[in-house]
Amino acid sequence: MPHIYVKEFNEEKYKYSFINPQIDEVKFGKLFQSQTSSNRFLLFVEVFHREFFIEILKRGDKVLIKSEKNSRPSPNYSVHIALDKLAKIMNLDILSSNLNLKPSPHLKTWDNLLQIENLKNLNGFKERIQIEIGFGSGRHLLDLAEKNINVDFIGIEIYKPAIEQVLKQIKIQNLNNLKVLDFDARQLLETLPSNSIEAIYLHFPVPWDEQPHRRVLSKRFFDEVKRVLNQGGIFELRTDSEELFKSSMELFLNEPQIKFELQKNIKIDVESKYESRWLKMQKNIYNLKIESLEISNERQNFYISKNKNIAECINRTDNFLDLIGKRELKTEWFLNFIDILDSNNINGRDRLFQIVGGTYLAPSEIFLMLNKNQIEYLIKSPLEIEVYSEIDKYLRELFELCY
Numbered sequence: 001m002p003h004i005y006v007k008e009f010n011e012e013k014y015k016y017s018f019i020n021p022q023i024d025e026v027k028f029g030k031l032f033q034s035q036t037s038s039n040r041f042l043l044f045v046e047v048f049h050r051e052f053f054i055e056i057l058k059r060g061d062k063v064l065i066k067s068e069k070n071s072r073p074s075p076n077y078s079v080h081i082a083l084d085k086l087a088k089i090m091n092l093d094i095l096s097s098n099l100n101l102k103p104s105p106h107l108k109t110w111d112n113l114l115q116i117e118n119l120k121n122l123n124g125f126k127e128r129i130q131i132e133i134g135f136g137s138g139r140h141l142l143d144l145a146e147k148n149i150n151v152d153f154i155g156i157e158i159y160k161p162a163i164e165q166v167l168k169q170i171k172i173q174n175l176n177n178l179k180v181l182d183f184d185a186r187q188l189l190e191t192l193p194s195n196s197i198e199a200i201y202l203h204f205p206v207p208w209d210e211q212p213h214r215r216v217l218s219k220r221f222f223d224e225v226k227r228v229l230n231q232g233g234i235f236e237l238r239t240d241s242e243e244l245f246k247s248s249m250e251l252f253l254n255e256p257q258i259k260f261e262l263q264k265n266i267k268i269d270v271e272s273k274y275e276s277r278w279l280k281m282q283k284n285i286y287n288l289k290i291e292s293l294e295i296s297n298e299r300q301n302f303y304i305s306k307n308k309n310i311a312e313c314i315n316r317t318d319n320f321l322d323l324i325g326k327r328e329l330k331t332e333w334f335l336n337f338i339d340i341l342d343s344n345n346i347n348g349r350d351r352l353f354q355i356v357g358g359t360y361l362a363p364s365e366i367f368l369m370l371n372k373n374q375i376e377y378l379i380k381s382p383l384e385i386e387v388y389s390e391i392d393k394y395l396r397e398l399f400e401l402c403y
């Protein structure tokens with residue numbers, strides 16, 4: 001992870017005016033100071049239109065500066081150049097650094113990296129779309145894309161080095177039918193239109209035999225797989241875990257309208273990296289293929305309010321610190337307030353809430369900024385799915401209360 005250690009970071013010297021004018025491709029925004037630990041800061045930054053936070057942690061006689069873990073963009077070249085720029089404009093005394101400012105020539109542009117908004121209604125995609133979840137080294141996905149030029153492929157991964165590796169290969173192999181998305185697949189399917197995908201591959205997911213709640217495949221996930229597959233569309237699971245294989249079967253045995261095929265130790269055209277590993281160890285490989293036989297109902301639309309204005313509360317003096325550590329537990333979702341950070345500027349005080357929330361199985365991080373009468377999500381707006389639409393309503397109500 002790109003980082004620098006510096007001797008000192010003087011927040012007083014950071015000027016909000018760095019935001020304007022644009023300094024090369026890096027734009028710095030507000031600097032927020034934690035209200036629970038005066039040694040922690042988050043700095044809003046935008047590089048090549050990707051927004052994220054730089055985290056500044058004062059530790060004894062040195063200061064660590066790195067990207068905030070959950071907002072970290074991929075590829076991480078943008079983090080390298082943002083840290084370098086920050087050090088220059090603030091004249092920081094660098095003690096040590098692992099910055100690499102010479103990125104691979106294939107990772108200078110990221111046109112094959114999808115943003116979640118690109119998936120709305122799947123506009124711009126071919127009629128035929130296939131998805132691979134957790135593509136890892138990308139061996140299987142790259143081969144599929146190369147051999148099926150009439151199909152558009154979407155790869156979904158959360159491991160950033162794997163994403164960068166495949167982005168590089170897409171450029172090198174000049175593939176124009178493969179795009180990748182840096183996102184948790186457990187949430188993503190809920191955003192896709194019904195009956196829109198002809199195949200979903202889930203090859204060698206982490207089995208989590210000891211902690212099954214961490215698996216990608218759950219009842220909720222399986223319901224979404226069925227909804228997004230078109231009639232005749234297939235879902236393919238390959239695994240070396242007998243335990244995962246058996247419990248996956250339980251998810252669909254009661255389904256009225258599917259066709260399934262169970263196989264053991266059958267070969268497929270391309271061995272993924274993990275498949276090769278398990279074959280070398282002479283493990284059994286289980287294969288489950290499900291074909292959807294029905295046309296699913298249209299997806300219900302859910303919204304996150306775009307309205308920034310909230311009721312102006314003249315006496316909004318509450319510092320909300322009692323929210324820290326507070327957990328809001330509902331049947332379908334929860335919220336946990338991690339930190340509250342402040343940024344003072346000529347227009348008053350902006351308050352940043354760092355929150356973890358969502359379903360119990362696949363929560364994500366939410367950054368919400370509040371000032372006297374405006375509320376705004378930073379970095380990215382929550383997904384327009386049922387859970388986040390409820391969370392959005394809850395947060396608006398919470399902050400519209402006048403204390």
Ligand SMILES: C[S@@+](CC[C@H](N)C(=O)[O-])C[C@H]1O[C@@H](n2cnc3c(N)ncnc32)[C@H](O)[C@@H]1O
Pocket residue numbers: 133134135136137138156157158159162183184185186203204205206216272273274275
């Ligand atoms: C054991 S590896 C298998 C990789 C590849 N399919 C193969 O067969 O070589 C599992 C992969 O799934 C990814 N992964 C785990 N949870 C995920 C999630 N919720 N969404 C997307 N990818 C995920 C991991 O980062 C990892 O690359």
